[in-house]
Amino acid sequence: MVDGPARAKPEAGKGAAMDAEVGAGGAATVTTAPPAGGLPRTEVVLAPRPVEPPLITGGKTVSDVTRDVFTPLERKTTNRWRVCFAIACSALLIGVVSIAYQMIVGIGTWGLNRTVGWAFDITNFVFWVGIGHAGTLISAVLLLMRQRWRTSVNRSAEAMTIFAVMCAGLFPLIHMGRPWLAYWVFPYPNFRGPLWVNFRSPLLWDVFAIGTYFTISAVFWYIGLLPDLATVRDRARGFRKRIFSVFALRWTGSARVWSRYETACLLLAALAAPLVVSVHSVVSMDFATANVPGWHTTVFPPYFVLGAIFSGMAMVLSLMLIARNVMKLEHYFTWKHIHAMCKAIVFTSAVVGLAYTTELFMAWYSGNEYEQFAFNNRIFGPMGWTYGIMVLCNVIVPQMLWFRRVRNSLALVFAITVLVNVGMWFERFVIIVSSLSRDFLPSSWTGYMPTWIELGTLLGSFGLFFTAFLLFCRYLPMIAASEVKAVISHQEHEAEHADHDTDEGRSA
Amino acid sequence: MSASLHYGLFTDQAGLLGAARECKQRGLPIVDALTPYPIHGIDEVIGIKRSRLPYVTLIAGAVGLAIALWFQYWSSSTDWPINVGGKPFDSLPAFMPVAFEMLILFAGLATAAALFIRSGLKPYGSPRANGAPVSLSRVTDDRFVLIVERKDAGVHEEHIEEVWQRHGAIETWTETQS
Numbered sequence: 057m058v059d060g061p062a063r064a065k066p067e068a069g070k071g072a073a074m075d076a077e078v079g080a081g082g083a084a085t086v087t088t089a090p091p092a093g094g095l096p097r098t099e100v101v102l103a104p105r106p107v108e109p110p111l112i113t114g115g116k117t118v119s120d121v122t123r124d125v126f127t128p129l130e131r132k133t134t135n136r137w138r139v140c141f142a143i144a145c146s147a148l149l150i151g152v153v154s155i156a157y158q159m160i161v162g163i164g165t166w167g168l169n170r171t172v173g174w175a176f177d178i179t180n181f182v183f184w185v186g187i188g189h190a191g192t193l194i195s196a197v198l199l200l201m202r203q204r205w206r207t208s209v210n211r212s213a214e215a216m217t218i219f220a221v222m223c224a225g226l227f228p229l230i231h232m233g234r235p236w237l238a239y240w241v242f243p244y245p246n247f248r249g250p251l252w253v254n255f256r257s258p259l260l261w262d263v264f265a266i267g268t269y270f271t272i273s274a275v276f277w278y279i280g281l282l283p284d285l286a287t288v289r290d291r292a293r294g295f296r297k298r299i300f301s302v303f304a305l306r307w308t309g310s311a312r313v314w315s316r317y318e319t320a321c322l323l324l325a326a327l328a329a330p331l332v333v334s335v336h337s338v339v340s341m342d343f344a345t346a347n348v349p350g351w352h353t354t355v356f357p358p359y360f361v362l363g364a365i366f367s368g369m370a371m372v373l374s375l376m377l378i379a380r381n382v383m384k385l386e387h388y389f390t391w392k393h394i395h396a397m398c399k400a401i402v403f404t405s406a407v408v409g410l411a412y413t414t415e416l417f418m419a420w421y422s423g424n425e426y427e428q429f430a431f432n433n434r435i436f437g438p439m440g441w442t443y444g445i446m447v448l449c450n451v452i453v454p455q456m457l458w459f460r461r462v463r464n465s466l467a468l469v470f471a472i473t474v475l476v477n478v479g480m481w482f483e484r485f486v487i488i489v490s491s492l493s494r495d496f497l498p499s500s501w502t503g504y505m506p507t508w509i510e511l512g513t514l515l516g517s518f519g520l521f522f523t524a525f526l527l528f529c530r531y532l533p534m535i536a537a538s539e540v541k542a543v544i545s546h547q548e549h550e551a552e553h554a555d556h557d558t559d560e561g562r563s564a
Numbered sequence: 565m566s567a568s569l570h571y572g573l574f575t576d577q578a579g580l581l582g583a584a585r586e587c588k589q590r591g592l593p594i595v596d597a598l599t600p601y602p603i604h605g606i607d608e609v610i611g612i613k614r615s616r617l618p619y620v621t622l623i624a625g626a627v628g629l630a631i632a633l634w635f636q637y638w639s640s641s642t643d644w645p646i647n648v649g650g651k652p653f654d655s656l657p658a659f660m661p662v663a664f665e666m667l668i669l670f671a672g673l674a675t676a677a678a679l680f681i682r683s684g685l686k687p688y689g690s691p692r693a694n695g696a697p698v699s700l701s702r703v704t705d706d707r708f709v710l711i712v713e714r715k716d717a718g719v720h721e722e723h724i725e726e727v728w729q730r731h732g733a734i735e736t737w738t739e740t741q742s
Contacts, residue, residue, distance in 0.1 A: 118600060118601075118705075118706040119705060119706040122600075122705045122706060243639060249644055251644060252639035252640065252643065252644060254646065254648055255636045255640050255658065255659055255662060256640070256649075256655060256658040258661075260662070261661040261662055261665075264661070264662045264665040265661065265665050267665075267669075268665040268666070268668055268669040268672075271669060271672070271673070272668060272669065272672040275672060275673065275676045276672075279676060279679070282685070283600075283601075283704065286691070286704045287600075287705060289704075290701040290703075290705070291705070301690070301691075302688070303687070304691070305680065305685035305687055306684065306685055306686055306689060306690070306691040307685065307691060307704070308598055308691045308692065308703065309598045309599050309600060309703045309704055310596050310598055310683075311596055311598070311599060311602075311603070311607070311610055311612065312596055312683075313683040313685070314599065314602040314603075315602070315612045315615060316617060316682060316683055317602070317683070319614075319615040319617045320615075320617055320675055320676065320678075320679040323617060323618060323621045323671075323675050324675060324676070327621070327668050327671055327672050327675075328672075330664075330668070331668045334661065334664055334665065334668075338661050341661075538600060538601045538602075539601070541600055541601040541706075542601040542602060545577055545601065545603075
């Protein structure tokens, strides 16, 4: 496919094309000298493309991609991986113990009180759902926009989405207090009437939104994995081959199947793109439909969605920088990818900053004293330091990415992406806790401090996330090999066209 | 009369596309091509029609939407109406989020199911016939295979061989169908 009209750049021009008059859309008209007795012949040639740095570097061929992506899966487990896995599992174990303790003793083990009825759990829920959003954005929206750089990142980003949504789902489940009755949230025929669920509640919308989001993300991820699972199957022997034969679904690489497969991917992407917007909008309505000052605002849906994309992009970049280093993926996850994602982070950071400003402006402009108080309290109240961390990490620090020198430093980029996620966690904490702790009635104002159980659960969710992610890196191809192969063949095709003088019109 | 399938194995995309174009020009029916990644422009050469999957998506989405809307109406305003904050029982705007999610869920799952069923992607059985050459399993790595059908024995056989040779097939074989 052609990704837009060719642009003309003089330094890339060669031979006759240099003199060509470049028309709109990059087509140039070359008039050659009329042959004897004939009319002047006019041909349309496309102006040469600018020489762009290739996405995949190191002169990789198609079989190199197979080797680079699949041999790490077939080798013995490295010690580095074992150490990481041990740490992740330990964190997960702390989470399991914390959850078991609060299941036995009860939700009273949390730092919640009558005024602050929602704090850590919902903060973590919104945080993890947000992390997931960049995965869908990269896999679906960038696919629809035909951004080729997504191919190196999309597999891990989608895996990240699935694991993040798993972590997110954990918190409402625990908050129910009796998670073994979690099926009560579904409208199933029952002997209590049947008594149906309340379809007017945003909390129920959440059940449907998160459930659909998890299902569709998992399906999309699995379909994307199919061709690579077939490669694993075809390279394997014995037991491994049998396992992967089941999951590769008799994939042969037939052109007829490829054609249908690509259509299906586009369709799923077209479904996932509005889905991702709807999910965080619904999450934001958990707050926006309440009349708590600081929550009751119409800006919440877009504000939450962009914040989610912002934090998710940062998380993808953190993970990819680690993977790039540990798994030696420098040729696949190149500077071009890092820069593209840095730019996405700067942009979303600016939008998040705009949202913070809009909130403040609207609080002042509304003339509502409760609303004004909520924001005054948020910034200057006893928990003002959390607001400070939020603004510093989300709006100020990411602005450093405007500078090429910062973008060229892996350490700085990594530090910024981690800080962004710290900041985004605090954003949710600020919104939830600062608004609840001081609402309409001063006599019921309280503070909030998390207990060790809550901190242990948060740590456990990170443990779950990294355990799942490490297992994924170990046993499944973490780069979409078939898509990278297509990018390489496209790159070669481009190079050929840059080499030859374009003497025939290329069809779009 | 016995038909046979002729396989030509290529090391690059250009060889495959060249051979496919020539087969098309000579009127040799192309059965399929096996490639490690989707090749753009091959659909017209082989004669693959535009997929009808979007219709499946559309219909399943519409069904999901209809079921979700109907169920919310029925359960909230007919079967057991409950007064929630004085809102009307048939509050359409409040039903939209769930209806939308169900639209996406139905459409997505139906699209995936249709892809699997229509393409014969099943979790059991072998992807390749017994006795197929080992090199076929390198298609998922970096090999390209073109499969041409020959209806009548003898006819076109040398044509097919010629095409294979001209475009640099590194391996060729024939599969007779009973």
